[in-house]
Amino acid sequence: LTASERAAAEFLELAIxxxxxxxxxxxxxxxxxxxxxxxxxxSPVTEIDTALEARLRERIHARFPEHGVIGEEAGAExxxxxxxxxxxxxxxxxxxxxxxxxxASLIGLMLLGRPVLGVIEHPALGDRWVGVAGSPTxxxxxxxxxRPCAAVADAALSTTGPNxxxxxELTAFDRVRKASKVQHWGGDCxxxxxxxxxxxxxxxxxxxxxxxxxALVPVVEGAGGLMTDWAGRALGIGSGRRVIAAGxxxxxxxxxxxxxxxxxx
Amino acid sequence: LTASERAAAEFLELAIxxxxxxxxxxxxxxxxxxxxxxxxxxSPVTEIDTALEARLRERIHARFPEHGVIGEEAGAExxxxxxxxxxxxxxxxxxxxxxxxxxASLIGLMLLGRPVLGVIEHPALGDRWVGVAGSPTxxxxxxxxxRPCAAVADAALSTTGPNxxxxxELTAFDRVRKASKVQHWGGDCxxxxxxxxxxxxxxxxxxxxxxxxxALVPVVEGAGGLMTDWAGRALGIGSGRRVIAAGxxxxxxxxxxxxxxxxxx
Numbered sequence: 001l002t003a004s005e006r007a008a009a010e011f012l013e014l015a016i017x018x019x020x021x022x023x024x025x026x027x028x029x030x031x032x033x034x035x036x037x038x039x040x041x042x043s044p045v046t047e048i049d050t051a052l053e054a055r056l057r058e059r060i061h062a063r064f065p066e067h068g069v070i071g072e073e074a075g076a077e078x079x080x081x082x083x084x085x086x087x088x089x090x091x092x093x094x095x096x097x098x099x100x101x102x103x104a105s106l107i108g109l110m111l112l113g114r115p116v117l118g119v120i121e122h123p124a125l126g127d128r129w130v131g132v133a134g135s136p137t138x139x140x141x142x143x144x145x146x147r148p149c150a151a152v153a154d155a156a157l158s159t160t161g162p163n164x165x166x167x168x169e170l171t172a173f174d175r176v177r178k179a180s181k182v183q184h185w186g187g188d189c190x191x192x193x194x195x196x197x198x199x200x201x202x203x204x205x206x207x208x209x210x211x212x213x214x215a216l217v218p219v220v221e222g223a224g225g226l227m228t229d230w231a232g233r234a235l236g237i238g239s240g241r242r243v244i245a246a247g248x249x250x251x252x253x254x255x256x257x258x259x260x261x262x263x264x265x
Numbered sequence: 266l267t268a269s270e271r272a273a274a275e276f277l278e279l280a281i282x283x284x285x286x287x288x289x290x291x292x293x294x295x296x297x298x299x300x301x302x303x304x305x306x307x308s309p310v311t312e313i314d315t316a317l318e319a320r321l322r323e324r325i326h327a328r329f330p331e332h333g334v335i336g337e338e339a340g341a342e343x344x345x346x347x348x349x350x351x352x353x354x355x356x357x358x359x360x361x362x363x364x365x366x367x368x369a370s371l372i373g374l375m376l377l378g379r380p381v382l383g384v385i386e387h388p389a390l391g392d393r394w395v396g397v398a399g400s401p402t403x404x405x406x407x408x409x410x411x412r413p414c415a416a417v418a419d420a421a422l423s424t425t426g427p428n429x430x431x432x433x434e435l436t437a438f439d440r441v442r443k444a445s446k447v448q449h450w451g452g453d454c455x456x457x458x459x460x461x462x463x464x465x466x467x468x469x470x471x472x473x474x475x476x477x478x479x480a481l482v483p484v485v486e487g488a489g490g491l492m493t494d495w496a497g498r499a500l501g502i503g504s505g506r507r508v509i510a511a512g513x514x515x516x517x518x519x520x521x522x523x524x525x526x527x528x529x530x
Contacts, residue, residue, distance in 0.1 A: 031462070031464065094447065094449055095449070097421075097464075098421055098423065098447075098449055098459060098464050098465050099459045099462060099464035099465070100367065100449070100451070100452050100455065100456070100459070101366050101367070101389070101390055101455075102365065102366070102367065102451070124366070124390060125366055125389060125390070156362075156363055158363065160450065160451075161448065161449065161450035161451075162427055162450070163442075163448050163450075177428075182359065182363075183426065183428050184359055184360070184363055184365070184426065184451070185425065185426035185427070185428075185450035185451045186365070186367070186425075186426075186449070186450045186451010186452055187365050187451055190365065190366075191365070194363060194364045194365070197296070197364060199296065199362075199363050199364035200363050200364070
């Protein structure tokens, strides 16, 4: 057994428990009136984000007190542990606040700084993607699989919104957008699950923190796709904020070339 | 009783039947593999759009053979009748195809060219907005109500995507975007329902046909909001493709002024 495979056997059960907790906690609170605050970077956080992250942390501490935890809302604990859980209680908080059903809870696990397990729990629909390094990704218990896409010209491309890109990044993104077949906006992390399930070919984002991408990597790659930064580097602790996921390595390579023309990211 | 109130009493029952049919037909087909074709304007249509519209037309013909029907896929029949149903079997076909849960079925009814009844049926979540001219809008059977928003600077603004605007339109839209508090992308017609429910303050779109906006007007206005074209004119048969919905008349007026600066739409 590799260390990654050990993770699956030992830790998947807890990851599923965390996803169950997220589903039960978030679903009845969707479109309720919640108190909203602005974080120092201006992004919103609700009492739901904060309360759910605390609950998830408690379960992790109770079960594996030696593990680290990094969460969007409450920061890092034991981030130098071999095994570190990475939590985004509500990815797409803005969607959640506006009543749009595309937010999700992200539960990731890193071994030595690399993502090895990820769950995308989509409470509004009761959908769930589960990815474990070295194993096929599951969607609602059945296999998820990317679809072939030989070139950007054949690709359906998704991103959350143009306002998330800097001017430089938008110029680079626009090269891919103009070369792609279909462009679609909105969708938060759900779009990465839809790459894994073979509905979308490319997702490109530029404001991803570790808690945004950690859970997504095993989901996309376990379904046969590829997820890296804009320079093609593997994602993990210390990665920058620019990520790209593709169902097909050929579309990924061509999109990287378009993103990188005249600029090294 | 006004003619609009007559519509509610006489025709609401059929509108609900059509929404039930749409929900039952679309929900199990979401994320199934469907055949997709390109329409003459390049936009996609699936076998689900076509088959559902035919089913809805059949029910209307059987019940009110003297009524007209205008649908996105199969065009107009008796469009000169006093009462004309306006159908968009799947609004947000691109979302539907990509697996994003923001598409909906739109069922509208016009009296003498003006929208008097509208249903937004959101099959992915089993949600439904019902609006009838002169009556309070309902969301899943309970009252829906806009929220106050005194100025664009306080507004959460939503639109489907920048690629739907012409260059001129995007310049105008960007004036509102830059003045607004929150900007959010994606969401198709659901965003208009969320204006009615008080989660979003402004929605601005520029590629709306009659079948896209007809059902939305009674939903937004019955909840206390306002929905017009970019010059502030009432929407109906013959309207252009640029629409704006606001929960608060003050934000609507200010957004119109920003859209119209230096340009009459």
